[in-house]
Amino acid sequence: MSSFTIPIGPQHPALPEPILLKLEVEGEYVVGVDVDISYMHRGIEKAMEYRNYIQNIYLAERICGICNVAHTVCYTLNVEKLYDKEIPPRAQYLRVIIEELNRIHSHLLWLGVAGHEIGFETLFMYVWRDRERVMDLIETITGNRVNTAYTTIGGVRRDITSDIEYKIRKTMDIVEERTKYYKSVAAAEPTIIARTKDIGILKTIDAINLCAVGPLLRASNVKNDVRADAPYAAHDEVPFNVITYPYCDVFSRILVRVDEIFECINMIRYCLDHLPKGPIRIKLPLKPPKGEAVTRVEAPRGELLHYVLSDGSEKPYRYKVRTPTLANIPSLCRMLTSSGDYIVKIADVPIAYASIDPCLCCTGRVQIVDIEKNKKWIWSWEELKEYSKKEFKKS
Amino acid sequence: MFEIEFAFKILEIFIFPGFLFIGIISLLYEWIDRKFYAKLQNRVGPLYAGPFGILQPLADFIKLIAKEDIIPKAADKILFTLTPLFSFSLMLTATLLLPIIDISGILSFNGDIIFAIAIMTLFCILVFCAGLSSNNRFSAVGAERAVLQLLGYEIPLMLSIVGVALNVGYLRISEIVKYQSTHPWLIFGPQALGFAIYVIAAQAELERIPFDIPEAEQEIVAGWLTEFSGRKLALFRFARDLELVYVSGLAVALYLGGPLGPVISGLEIFFYTFYFIIKTIIVLLILSTIRALFARLRIDQMVNFSWNYLLPLSVLQFFLVRLVI
Numbered sequence: 001m002s003s004f005t006i007p008i009g010p011q012h013p014a015l016p017e018p019i020l021l022k023l024e025v026e027g028e029y030v031v032g033v034d035v036d037i038s039y040m041h042r043g044i045e046k047a048m049e050y051r052n053y054i055q056n057i058y059l060a061e062r063i064c065g066i067c068n069v070a071h072t073v074c075y076t077l078n079v080e081k082l083y084d085k086e087i088p089p090r091a092q093y094l095r096v097i098i099e100e101l102n103r104i105h106s107h108l109l110w111l112g113v114a115g116h117e118i119g120f121e122t123l124f125m126y127v128w129r130d131r132e133r134v135m136d137l138i139e140t141i142t143g144n145r146v147n148t149a150y151t152t153i154g155g156v157r158r159d160i161t162s163d164i165e166y167k168i169r170k171t172m173d174i175v176e177e178r179t180k181y182y183k184s185v186a187a188a189e190p191t192i193i194a195r196t197k198d199i200g201i202l203k204t205i206d207a208i209n210l211c212a213v214g215p216l217l218r219a220s221n222v223k224n225d226v227r228a229d230a231p232y233a234a235h236d237e238v239p240f241n242v243i244t245y246p247y248c249d250v251f252s253r254i255l256v257r258v259d260e261i262f263e264c265i266n267m268i269r270y271c272l273d274h275l276p277k278g279p280i281r282i283k284l285p286l287k288p289p290k291g292e293a294v295t296r297v298e299a300p301r302g303e304l305l306h307y308v309l310s311d312g313s314e315k316p317y318r319y320k321v322r323t324p325t326l327a328n329i330p331s332l333c334r335m336l337t338s339s340g341d342y343i344v345k346i347a348d349v350p351i352a353y354a355s356i357d358p359c360l361c362c363t364g365r366v367q368i369v370d371i372e373k374n375k376k377w378i379w380s381w382e383e384l385k386e387y388s389k390k391e392f393k394k395s
Numbered sequence: 396m397f398e399i400e401f402a403f404k405i406l407e408i409f410i411f412p413g414f415l416f417i418g419i420i421s422l423l424y425e426w427i428d429r430k431f432y433a434k435l436q437n438r439v440g441p442l443y444a445g446p447f448g449i450l451q452p453l454a455d456f457i458k459l460i461a462k463e464d465i466i467p468k469a470a471d472k473i474l475f476t477l478t479p480l481f482s483f484s485l486m487l488t489a490t491l492l493l494p495i496i497d498i499s500g501i502l503s504f505n506g507d508i509i510f511a512i513a514i515m516t517l518f519c520i521l522v523f524c525a526g527l528s529s530n531n532r533f534s535a536v537g538a539e540r541a542v543l544q545l546l547g548y549e550i551p552l553m554l555s556i557v558g559v560a561l562n563v564g565y566l567r568i569s570e571i572v573k574y575q576s577t578h579p580w581l582i583f584g585p586q587a588l589g590f591a592i593y594v595i596a597a598q599a600e601l602e603r604i605p606f607d608i609p610e611a612e613q614e615i616v617a618g619w620l621t622e623f624s625g626r627k628l629a630l631f632r633f634a635r636d637l638e639l640v641y642v643s644g645l646a647v648a649l650y651l652g653g654p655l656g657p658v659i660s661g662l663e664i665f666f667y668t669f670y671f672i673i674k675t676i677i678v679l680l681i682l683s684t685i686r687a688l689f690a691r692l693r694i695d696q697m698v699n700f701s702w703n704y705l706l707p708l709s710v711l712q713f714f715l716v717r718l719v720i
Contacts, residue, residue, distance in 0.1 A: 347693040
C-alpha cells in the first residue's frame, strides 16, 4: 500500500499548542513521524539577560502556565545558590506545599485532557470541575489562580494562617475522595482500557536510552524522581513514595499520575503537620556574587533544569532552561512509529501524544533546516544578527 | 370533494404532522439532547437563546445559513453541492414513514420497513460520497471509517428490525403498530434484546459517542464534515437532527407501541401526538445517556465489537423470536 502524509498540527483540535506531527500513514497505520516544535519560540532566555533577578522571577514563571511553580521554585533555588545563604525552613516547607498543590492541579488537568483525547468528554468535565477546588486553594494561599509568584528570592511572599491551613486540609480530603473515584473509573471502564492499554508503548530500555523524564519514565518502570534522588527545598524531610508502573503504555501513565496525586496529598498533610516556626523570608542583596549554578527540580512533567551564570551585576549574564517536554520529544517519536509487532493507528496518535503531557510553550527551539542542501544547523546570536542585517539591506 | 381531500393531504405533508412539525421537533430534540448531555456532565448547556436556551439549535441553524459557503478548489463540485441537499431531503422523506397522529404514517405501503432500513444505509453512502468529494485527507479517512462502521452495525440493525417483522408477520410499519394495540408492546418479550441491539446500532448510525469514529474531532478534525461550511453544513446538521427523530421514532413504532396509549375519543390526534413525543424523548434520553458514559472506540475495536457480540446476539434474538411464536 502506498503511504501518504497526514499533518497533525500546527493547528488541530487535538492540540492545545502548536506542534507539527507529520504522520507517514498507510491506511490507518502510522509508519513514521516527523516532529516540528519550532512554532513557539519566545526568546525568554534572552529576555532574562535584560532584566534583573527580581523581575526574572515573574518571567521564569511565565515559561509555562501550568507548571509555573516548578519554574519559580527552580529559579529561586538556583539564584539562592549564588548567595550561599541558608533559607528559613518554614519557607522551604511552604514551597513544598505550593509545589505539590501545583502538581495536583497539573495531573488532574492532564487526566481531563487524556479523557478528552479518547473522546470521553464526561470524564474531562468532571475532572476539571474538581481541579477548580485546587485552583481556588492556590488562590487563597497566594492571591492568584495561575501565575502565583509565591516563591521569591530568599523565601516565600506570604505565610499561611491556621484558617488557610484548615481550608487546605478540608480541600485535600475532598480531592482525595474524588481522585479515588476517578482512579476506580479509569482502572475499570472498558472503553478507557481499550483505548489506553498497549498504546504508545515505550519500553524501559528505550525510555532510558532516549532520556525520557518524569511520569513518562516512571510509567516505563524506572524509579527516577529528582525529589527523591537529589532532594531540594524540604523534600529530604518529607517522606513519599516514587510511583512506578511496569506496563510501559498510556494506561500505566494514567495510573502513575493518579497515584502521584495521592502522594502529593499526603506530602501536603505531612508538611502542615510538621510546619516549622520562624520567618518565611530573608532579605538578600539585589546583586548576587559572581558564579554559576545549576538546579534540577521535579516539575509535574518531569525533570526541569535551570542554569545561571552571574557576572556580579543585577542581571544574569546567561540563563538556560531545559524543560521536560523537550526531553520527552525523542521518546514521543519512538512511541508514534510502528515497528515489528507494535502498530500505531491514527486514532491512537492524540492520546499517545498527550501521554507525555506536552507543554510546548517552553519547548520551542531555533533550528534552521536547508531542505535543498539537506543540512541542519543552529545559528549563534552573532550569525543571526548578521543574517538579519543582510536581509534587511536587501529589502 | 376531491379538492378538499387533496388540500388536506398537502397540509398533512407540509404542516402537520409533516415537514414543519418534524422540523420543529427535530430542533427541539437537539436541544433536549444537548441540555441533558450537559446536565450529565455537570454543565449548564445552551442557556441564552430563548428560555433555557431552547432556541439555540434554531439560532445555530440560522447562523450557519448566513455564513460564507466555501467550496474547495480540489473538491468535486457537483457531488460536494448535492450531497447535503440529498441527505437532507432523504431524511425529510424518511420521517414521513413515522406513525405520529395515526397508526400509519403519511407514507405507508406494503414493505415500507425495508424502505426504512434502506434509507439508513443510503444516508451512510451519502456520507461516504460527501467525504470523498471534498478531496481532503481528513475527509477521506472519515469517509473510509463511516463505511467500515456501516459494515459493523448494519447487519445487527437489520436483523433486529426483521425480528420484529417476523414476530408480527407483516413488513409494514402500520401493521406492526396495529399488532401492538391488541398485544403487549413488543419490548416486553424476546424483543427486549432486539431493542437493546437497535439502540446500540442506532448510536452508531447517528455517529455519537462511543461510535463517533467517522468524525472523531481529536483525530481527524471533523472527519467527512471537515470541508463543509455555511449552508451545506447547516443542511447536514439539520439532516442529523431529522435522523435523530427518525431513529427514535422508528424505535417507538417498532418496540414501544407507536403513538398508541389511552385516549379520549374525538381527541385522538392530540393524544397520539403527545404519546409519540413522550416515547421518542424517552428513547432520546437513553441515547444521550449512552453518549455520556463511554470513551470513543477505535474503528477496529468497533467492528470487532459488532461482529463478536452484536451480531451473535441479534442472531440469538432471531431464534428466540422463532421459538416464542
